[in-house]
Amino acid sequence: MKAYIWTLPTRIFHWLLALYILIAFLSSEEENLLTIHAAVGYGIGVLVLFRLIWGFWGPRYSRFRDWPLSIKEAIDYIFHITRPKKLYPGHNPAAALVMMGIIVVTFFSVLTGLLAYGIQEGRGILAFLHSPLFKEMEIFEEVHEFFTTLLLLLIGAHLAGVALDYLLHKDQKTYLSIFTGYKNIDAPSAALTPIQKVIATILLTLALLTPIAALNSSLTGSIYAPIEYEEEHSAFFEECGSCHTLYPPFLLPARSWQKMMANLEDHFGDDASLDEPTRKSIENFLTQRSAEFSTKEAAVYILSSLKSATPLAITETPYWKAKHAQIDDTIFTSKKVRSKANCKACHTHIEKGLIEDDQITLPKI
Numbered sequence: 001m002k003a004y005i006w007t008l009p010t011r012i013f014h015w016l017l018a019l020y021i022l023i024a025f026l027s028s029e030e031e032n033l034l035t036i037h038a039a040v041g042y043g044i045g046v047l048v049l050f051r052l053i054w055g056f057w058g059p060r061y062s063r064f065r066d067w068p069l070s071i072k073e074a075i076d077y078i079f080h081i082t083r084p085k086k087l088y089p090g091h092n093p094a095a096a097l098v099m100m101g102i103i104v105v106t107f108f109s110v111l112t113g114l115l116a117y118g119i120q121e122g123r124g125i126l127a128f129l130h131s132p133l134f135k136e137m138e139i140f141e142e143v144h145e146f147f148t149t150l151l152l153l154l155i156g157a158h159l160a161g162v163a164l165d166y167l168l169h170k171d172q173k174t175y176l177s178i179f180t181g182y183k184n185i186d187a188p189s190a191a192l193t194p195i196q197k198v199i200a201t202i203l204l205t206l207a208l209l210t211p212i213a214a215l216n217s218s219l220t221g222s223i224y225a226p227i228e229y230e231e232e233h234s235a236f237f238e239e240c241g242s243c244h245t246l247y248p249p250f251l252l253p254a255r256s257w258q259k260m261m262a263n264l265e266d267h268f269g270d271d272a273s274l275d276e277p278t279r280k281s282i283e284n285f286l287t288q289r290s291a292e293f294s295t296k297e298a299a300v301y302i303l304s305s306l307k308s309a310t311p312l313a314i315t316e317t318p319y320w321k322a323k324h325a326q327i328d329d330t331i332f333t334s335k336k337v338r339s340k341a342n343c344k345a346c347h348t349h350i351e352k353g354l355i356e357d358d359q360i361t362l363p364k365i
Helices: 008-027 031-057 071-079 093-121 127-168 174-180 194-214 234-241 254-261 276-288 297-306 318-323 329-333
Strands: none
Touching: 008 031, 008 127, 008 174, 008 194, 031 093, 031 194, 071 093, 093 127, 127 174, 127 297, 234 276, 254 276, 297 318
């Protein structure tokens, strides 16, 4: 007494989705893995598209209309879980609701991820939304985190259900069906039509290839290009860059640059005095490109964190301190870094105006 319940495409979808979600959650913990996180997110998006199509035009048991999507039936099943009143070849009512929840929440996780990626980072297919919505970037990030947290809870419920089913209904071998496709149950077997095989082959292949293609394409590309400060303002490039890292003007508000340029005789302990025309020219350049006039993530968050403060050092801003709080002090005091002010030791393209997550490299000490 055995029935073929989960066809190969359904099982490939399940395990590929599990793998991609695992990679997505692991890569979300490290800023320099953001491109990988986004690339995998596109792959998850293709998988969700496949599952939605499969839910309407797929084989028996994989179609949504075959799922017992009833809250009342799910509650009744849970209360009689030790001795169910009815055997379900596919998903039981509780599992059906959880699986539908996973599909829906995964869809919104991908959608909000694309929005956050485009609006906050200025990257990906929704990067065109960055300029009009950049001030709301934190909201989109929080909404994305809400859906991904909800997804984790649903996955936890799914795993708990699998464990409970294993303990209570071992004879059906439900826990093995996602590997073999078979359950020990008296029911009609699922079968694939030629068109279903074609759809599954195309979309699952696309889901496999999309993350790879996304890594070096417009899917993860940035709207920001490197800035040639030497061409934009030679005096700023020469006078400031000859002594220290050439800090992009958007990392401080205009009032900080004005305060700094007004006292170059005591510039962090050194006399950096300039003739008045050069000093004024550099000050104008800095204030016209300060944090107030930038849509970049760092500028927005630095400005927000300062409130009315007027720091002279970027490392004294609350945002900088919060972002670098987890970095061991030995990194900053190492021979390769030497100082918290040496931003280019980790942000390799900062002197081109780029502080991209995927370009952060902590020196090995």
